[in-house]
Amino acid sequence: MDIDKELLKGSVSLLILRLLSQREMYGYEIIREASRRSDRAFEFKEGTLYPALHLLERKGYLRSAWRTGENGRRRKYYALTARGRKRAESSRRGWAVFTRAINAVLMEP
Amino acid sequence: MEAAEQLIEATLEASGLPGASRRAEVAEELRSHLEELVSDARREGRSADEIERLMTSRFGSPFGIGQDFSRVYRLERVVRRSLAFGLLGLVSLGAVSFFVYAIQCLVSLGLGLPPALVFAPHHWRWENELLSGLTLGYLGLFFIERLFEDRRFVKSVALVGGLFVLASLASQAWWPGHGIGLAVAFFSAVLVRFLEVHCSRGALRFAAILLFFLVLGAIAHQGATIPGARVFWLFVGPIGLAVALSCQILTSMAALFDRQILKGKFA
Numbered sequence: 052m053d054i055d056k057e058l059l060k061g062s063v064s065l066l067i068l069r070l071l072s073q074r075e076m077y078g079y080e081i082i083r084e085a086s087r088r089s090d091r092a093f094e095f096k097e098g099t100l101y102p103a104l105h106l107l108e109r110k111g112y113l114r115s116a117w118r119t120g121e122n123g124r125r126r127k128y129y130a131l132t133a134r135g136r137k138r139a140e141s142s143r144r145g146w147a148v149f150t151r152a153i154n155a156v157l158m159e160p
Numbered sequence: 161m162e163a164a165e166q167l168i169e170a171t172l173e174a175s176g177l178p179g180a181s182r183r184a185e186v187a188e189e190l191r192s193h194l195e196e197l198v199s200d201a202r203r204e205g206r207s208a209d210e211i212e213r214l215m216t217s218r219f220g221s222p223f224g225i226g227q228d229f230s231r232v233y234r235l236e237r238v239v240r241r242s243l244a245f246g247l248l249g250l251v252s253l254g255a256v257s258f259f260v261y262a263i264q265c266l267v268s269l270g271l272g273l274p275p276a277l278v279f280a281p282h283h284w285r286w287e288n289e290l291l292s293g294l295t296l297g298y299l300g301l302f303f304i305e306r307l308f309e310d311r312r313f314v315k316s317v318a319l320v321g322g323l324f325v326l327a328s329l330a331s332q333a334w335w336p337g338h339g340i341g342l343a344v345a346f347f348s349a350v351l352v353r354f355l356e357v358h359c360s361r362g363a364l365r366f367a368a369i370l371l372f373f374l375v376l377g378a379i380a381h382q383g384a385t386i387p388g389a390r391v392f393w394l395f396v397g398p399i400g401l402a403v404a405l406s407c408q409i410l411t412s413m414a415a416l417f418d419r420q421i422l423k424g425k426f427a
Contacts, residue, residue, distance in 0.1 A: 078189065079196040096220025097197070098171065101189060102228030109232060124196070127189050 063095065063103045065146055068112065068131065068139035075130035078104060104129055112138050163212045164194040167222050174226025178237040186229065194219070245303065248417050253295045255413065256406040260291060263402035271394055286341050286380065289331075291403075293345020294352070295410060297324060301353040302414045313357055317350055344376070352407045369407050374400035 066085055070076060076084065078100055085093045107113045112135030119125050131139060168190045177183045194215060201211045219225075230237070264278045277283070300320040305312040324346040332339030351372060359365045377396040 077192075079193045096225075097193065097218050098167075098190070098220040098222070098225040099228060101186070101193075102225060102232050105186075105229065106232045124192060125188070126192055 062146075063100070064107060065142045066093070067100075067103060067107060067129075068135060068142055071113065071129055071131045072136060072139045075128045077126040077128050079126075081129075107135070111135070163215055164191065164198070167194065167216070167219050170222035171226045171229070174223045175229035175233075176226075176237055177229060177233055178240040182233070244417075245299070248413070249296055249299055252299065252410055252413050253292055255409055256295055257288075257291050259406050259409060260287070260399070260402045264399055267395055267398045273395070285338070289338065289341030290345045290348070291406075293324070293342045294348045294403075294407070297346045297349030298352055298407075298410055299414055301349060302418075313354070321346060321350075348372070348376070352411070356411055366404060366408065370400060370404040373403045376400070377403075 067081060070081055070084055079097075081104075082095075082097050082100060104113065104115075108115055108129070111132060113129045114132050115127050115129050117125055117127050168187050171190065172183055172187060175183075175186070177186060197215055197218065198211055201214055206214065261278060265275045268275045268277055297320060300323070301313075301316050304316040304319055308315045324342055328339035328342040331342055352369060355365045355368055359368070374397065377400045378392075
């Protein structure tokens with residue numbers, strides 16, 4: 052089933068922060084990981100990830116570094132900063148409250 | 161990978177990212193992503209055409225992505241552009257003023273008039289207003305036109321004109337009798353830009369600007385104590401010529417700045 056694009060767009064930052072709270076990743080890896088964990092429900096336009104990553108970095112939630120992988124390809128890895136870690140946690144809690152509230156309304160007979 | 165490069169180029173085009181190094185870094189990041197996508201698709205056994213279609217559909221709209229980047233770096237872009245325009249304004253004003261004052265001093269010496277006449281408070285103040293208003297007005301018109309899609313000249317005249325009206329009123333309130341200098345300067349800037357946009361013949365354009373500044377100079381120097389009509393025109397003529405030539409310097413500097421700096425580093 053397709054997910055509402057606007058809903059997905061508003062959740063991209065949350066997804067990025069959550070995925071990076073486990074380990075550092077590069078852009079393509081973030082997309083693959085989001086797709087895998089969501090059973091391919093999150094298939095957003097891949098280019099839109101990068102402005103979101105840059106915005107989070109400018110806000111001080113992420114830091115980045117270029118590294119060369121085993122296949123010789125250069126990749127830009129993103130990792131959470133201490134501030135980003137706090138933000139990821141508060142966003143996760145906020146999302147839990149939000150979905151509980153929405154579910155309470157939607158599921159009421 | 162031609163399709164990948166086109167996607168990257170179109171994204172950067174719409175992004176207005178400030179700084180060549182930032183643009184290069186974003187390009188490299190997007191290129192690295194698209195290379196991963198292509199190599200995964202090849203592993204899946206897709207054909208070149210299929211890969212190209214897949215890349216375009218999965219990447220998204222380059223214009224939309226560029227606009228998202230533009231929003232992320234808006235503040236940095238505004239600061240950089242303001243600094244660049246400020247610097248251009250100062251350099252242009254310096255070049256124009258130096259040129260016009262140097263010619264005036266030479267003419268005064270040649271006619272046996274004291275060069276101090278050039279820097280007499282009334283003359284110096286009026287001319288400074290004219291040169292700074294002409295320079296900043298012209299640069300304002302030249303660059304503000306870019307903000308509009310249609311009727312660019314009229315809209316930029318209205319916008320820059322509005323700013324000049326406010327500056328003239330403030331100047332008039334602060335130093336009574338001074339607002340008119342800025343108004344004349346703005347009218348001169350509009351004329352220079354109008355001729356540049358609408359008259360393709362360089363010689364005709366220059367002649368019209370020269371004539372305008374000769375008339376303006378003659379009116380402005382009416383009350384000056386310059387002995388004799390011949391000396392008057394020998395004094396005013398080269399000054400009008402100097403201001404007209406300085407307009408050429410100004411338009412060349414703006415075009416050079418636009419080509420070498422704006423398009424290369426900002427656009």
